[in-house]
Amino acid sequence: MHRYRSHTCGELRASDVGTDVRLSGWLHNRRDLGGILFIDLRDHYGITQLVARPGTAGAEVLDKLSKETVVRIDGKVVSRGAENVNADLPTGEVEIEVGEVEVLGAAGPLPFTINAEDGVNEERRLEYRFLDLRRERMHRNIMLRSAVISAMRHKMTALGFNEMATPILAATSPEGARDFVVPSRLNPGKFYALPQAPQQFKQLLMISGFDRYFQIAPCFRDEDARADRSPGEFYQLDIEMSFVEQEDIFQPVEKLMTELFEEFGGGRHVTSPFPRIPFRESMLKYGNDKPDLRAKLELVDITDVFEGSEFKAFAGQHVRALPVPDVAGQSRKFFDGLGEYAVEHGAKGLAWIRVGEDGAFAGPIAKFLTEENVKVLTERLGLAAGHAVFFGAGEYDEVSKIMGAVRVEAAKRAGHFEEGVFRFCWIVDFPMYEKDEETGKIDFSHNPFSMPQGGLEALQTQDPLDVLGWQYDIVCNGIELSSGAIRNHEPEIMFKAFEVAGYDRETVEREFGGMLKAFRLGAPPHGGIAPGVDRIVMLLADEPNIRETIAFPLNGNAQDLMMGAPTELDETRLRELNIQLRKPVVAKGTEK
Template sequence: MHPYRTHTCAELRQDHVDQSVKLSGWIHRKRDHGGVLFIDLRDTHGLTQCVVDEGSPLLAQFENIRTESVVTVTGTVRTRPGETQNANMPTGDIELYIEALDVQGAAEVIPFQVAEDDGVGEEMRLKYRYLDLRREKMQKNIRLRNDVIFEMRKRMRAQDFQEFQTPILTASSPEGARDYLVPSRLHAGKFYALPQAPQQFKQMLMVSGFDKYFQIAPCFRDEDGRADRLAEFYQLDIEMSFVTQEDVFNTIQPVIEGIFEQFNDFTGTPHKIEWGEHIRYEDAMLKYGSDKPDLRNPLEIVDVTEVFARDDVEFKAFKGTIEKGGVVRAIRAPKVSDQSRKFFDKLNSWAQSEGAPGLGYVVFKDGEGAGPIAKFIPAAAQEELKKISGAEEGDAVFFICNKEKPAAKFAGLARDAICSALPEGHEAAREKGVFKFAWIIDFPMYERDEHTGEVDFSHNPFSMPQGGMDDLENKDPEAIYAFQYDAICNGFELCSGAIRNHKADIMEKAFSIAGYDKSVLEDKFGGMLNAFQYGAPPHGGCAFGIDRIIMLLADEPNLREVYAFVMNGQYEDQMMSAPSDITPEQLKDLHIKLDMPKAKIKEQAA
């Protein structure tokens, strides 16, 4: 017999009755009845009830083994007596009568419960991640992650993509997020950077003639965390040659749709997959106040600046802002006139908690407009308001007034807040059981910094401007669009991509508009620029956030729930003690002297 197991803990059935078998696993639960003792033995596959029968010499031994110890048990499979069969367990018809016990790894008292959800905090879970990962939910999530990545590889290969590995130690780039830096021992004072994405490498693979590239690519960004943002994360990174934007969509969309369809009911609730029409960036910002709108929310934003600019409207708070170049945005909430005062008050205090003066509104009921600011809007203006917003009797319209950018953004937040405030089952409540996707297209190439007034790339500097060199030379930078796109789903940005700029002269021009000298371009992107001198194909691609896909499928609010090992919100790993101090010898090797902030020095001395 095998030294550890003949079967897994999920395998034994009636067919195995009377067989002598061996199982290994963790003691999930012990139920000690004095005479007879039940052990639920667990491995990654499942649970099997094992029995230490009355009079067994093993009884005393088992009483001293704590839960979560690893044991190997040998015994005979038996049918459970009639009424004690457990229909909730796949192995519930049988049990293993233990005849021999080997303790492989005894467990100390565990710091939190594995067998049940005891609500333990994240700090504990991360510190003892190996215990946390034993729990059923994490085992499932990690298996989902594994399955999703496997499917990605399968589906990409089926479309003739080749998988690559690109360097982890590479060069720092001046654009985008902060890089994680790695000092070079051999080159004093110089640093490698961990890639924020394999952007330049995949583009150079296109120059090399590899038509279709993909990678399950690790990416690193040294910026502060969020629930959906980590220092290191993985992307399904894709690049293709001789393609248009639509070709990229048509290639990758079936891969993503297929994966979502395959795992849509992972949570136990089936989800539909709906991919909407492309949305232009500007339309998204106006209609949804976000470039990653949650399309399950049916509410839309409209511009009603002209209504509040009318001479007969006397709402001074908005008028003053409009005169300074501001705008008024409105959100129609259907059928809410019967909502209590509390509904409106709650939204108002939500707005105040976000730093706004409040959230003004008009309710149309009993044939007229009501609410705190209705009296400033005469009937004729109210009619115009209804026309623009589509509001009808019984609806309310909420207002946001500010300069255009903050107004759009706050309207987007309000749109979500209003939708969330609606009661379950309301016609405008957030749709359930659906993954709603769309491509956001036509991102602007440049944007002007509000404070400095300077023009900079608004997204990826390697994107092709839609009008090519002609646009760069003749258009106002802010009016130039890029072949730059995102894929969104349920309020998450799942993917970002572009048709790249593969012409060195256009790239030079594009960078010069953003204020980057040719020397900067050559210094920082020289490798790629050189490559473009020797026959570069038109190409483009995108990258999907794998972790966010798994978050959505598993309906987890936090990225840390879909990673085996992960750092906390401050990007520390309490389990491995990273980051950590290094020895003076290591520093010397790297030619580095620390220049610590004063507060830290004091703290360490204390």
């Protein structure tokens, strides 16, 4: 028999009754019923119940062991009997009569329980992540991640893509975030940058003639943490294609995402095909460029309705309305609750009206509306008896953000929100440029290396704020999964695009000379995208925080509490790297 096991803890069935077996695993739980010990033994594959009778050698050993001790047991498979079957376990029809027990790895006092989600704080969980990963939910999430990545590789290969690796030690790249840098011992005073994305390398692979590339790529960005973004390191399914237009990118990616979410989404319905929503339309209807389409409500721009109005709260403001059907009969608590929610998201308040059975408007601002206002709002918003309308007013960006959040919350509270679905969309037609409100300077709004729609002619003849890029995002349930673009592969168009944003030719040559050299030696039209693996798994696992789907994440301060990273280097190592530290000055009275 094998030194450690003849079977796994998830393998035995009723057909194995009478078999002598050897199992190894962790002591998951223990129950003492009148001197008879019932032990749940756990390994990667599942749980098997052990039974140790009083007076046996096995019972004496098991009675003294703490939970999470690793043991090897020899015993015989017996039937539990119909009245004791555990239908929740695949092994629930059998148990093991324990004979010999060998301790393989003793466990001391545990910092938290493993066999229950007991509300331990996240810092503690990350400090003992190897224990946290033994929990069923975390183990399931990591195995889901493994299966999803495996499926990605299989599906991408089936779609005709070739998996290739790109460098980890590289030059800094213009991705918009801070780089993590690595000092070069052999090149004193110089640094590598860990790649924020393999952007330039994957484009160079297209210029090299490989046509269809993919990679499960590690990316490194020195960014602050948030629920859908892990600080430091993340993974993306990096994709690039040659001789393509925007729709040529959409087709294989849409097929891939649909199949992944149907396969691993637990039966939740997946949108197909994905709607294409222009950026400006998304901002107006949903208040942001990552709309949660599970909310079956839309915002309406009614700024023109109140131009010149004597109603001071709306006069001279950007005004957005949110019509909500079938809620006019709700209590005042419903309306006040949404108002409080809006205030929490930065609003000064939330104006509203409701439409009665006779079509008359009622509510706090109804008396300020003229007959013409009522007529236009009724027609524009499609109002009928039972509707309520919520209004936000202020600066465009501010109102968009606030009312975008109110839209989703109102849908949830009013029963206009779909549960158990994945609602995908493409956001397209991003503006190439935006104006800084303080300086008036024109700058890139999204990706400076995207091909402008209309090419060189658009850059030469259009107002920069009207120029659109061949840029696109894929969004699911209000989460941005990736950004992508058709690349600008023509040097003269690139020079002009940067000139519009205030960069002279010499600066572009100096900063991006390597790519320009490649573009001048036969570059095909190409484009790509990079869906985030971590966010995909977060959605599939129905987890609110991305760290719940990563085996060993950093905490919110970009620290590894388990391994103690980041660490200081001693003076010998610093000298070897030709580095002298300049520590930040600490103001008096703030020392720790």
